[in-house]
Amino acid sequence: MRAIAQRITAIAGFTVLFTSASFSYAADTVMVGGAAMYPNKTIVENAVNSKDHTTLVAAVKAAGLVDTLNGKGPFTVFAPTNAAFEKLPAGTVDTLLKPEHKADLTKLLTYHVVPGTYTSTQLLADAKMHNGTTTLKTVQGEPLTIKLHEGKLWVVDAKGGKAGVSIADVKQSNGVIHVVDSVLMPK
Template sequence: MAASNSIAENIAGSPNHKMLHGTLQAAGLVERLGGDGEYTVFAPTDAAFVQIPPVTREGWMLPAQKQVLHAILNHHVVPGRIDSAELERLVDAGDGAAILKTLDGRDLWIRRSGASYILTSGSGNKAVITEADLAQKNGVVHIVDAVLIPAT
């Protein structure tokens, strides 16, 4: 990922984020992540998407499920640029855990476990940050190993 490109451009060009790119297109979020504003994206890899049953993944792509897909993807985006140093500061200030507000205003919990940072979604599923601090011209991307599902 090139720091001179937008989040949307880098995800589109990433060989490990084809499914994320496709879902961003289906949900109509490419423009937002390619434009102005700064965002922190917890980007699930293709391997993370494969953990979701195929019938569920395919269902998300249907026009009738656009709002569901939109909510899922927004659960991976936090307004502002939050790098690993800031994540560490937030977690330390919260005695080992912090709450981040996602793009749609929902809570996303983050805590430290050893040297790793673990995100917990509103529905309770977890994702580990596997690669941090990928600088983008409009924010930062942290790679995660699971798709975070918001509470319904």
């Protein structure tokens, strides 16, 4: 009888642990572009499922950055939506996707990537400590400025363009994504 009670207790304990782990896992999952973004998948493994990021995924493939963004990282990616790419002048995306413009496309995309993991909480805290702004150096080499304005996180590019963070802290196994509403432009 005692052995049966111990087994039931062990099974109940496992069930509680399993349920707690499942709940924690679900709590970290964020919906982006109609798809769940799982924190145990890489940036690319998640991005390919977002219907709002098909242009970005096509660009990452054309630039040959899939292996990099599937790599260990960690990376912070400011991920423009399809609507953000549509704000660019007509024909810009089609031109950048051509093989002869791979270097320009790579420069543009790596300008959206920062080495390390920066959550919105970290960015906001750093901005508050520095009069409302903080600067991050991108993989491309140029800086991005993060600004806090009316409680919202904004990313300002080298040309003065602004992108609002519409979805923050999409955790990935190799970093974090912040969805932005505009394409960031290097010099």
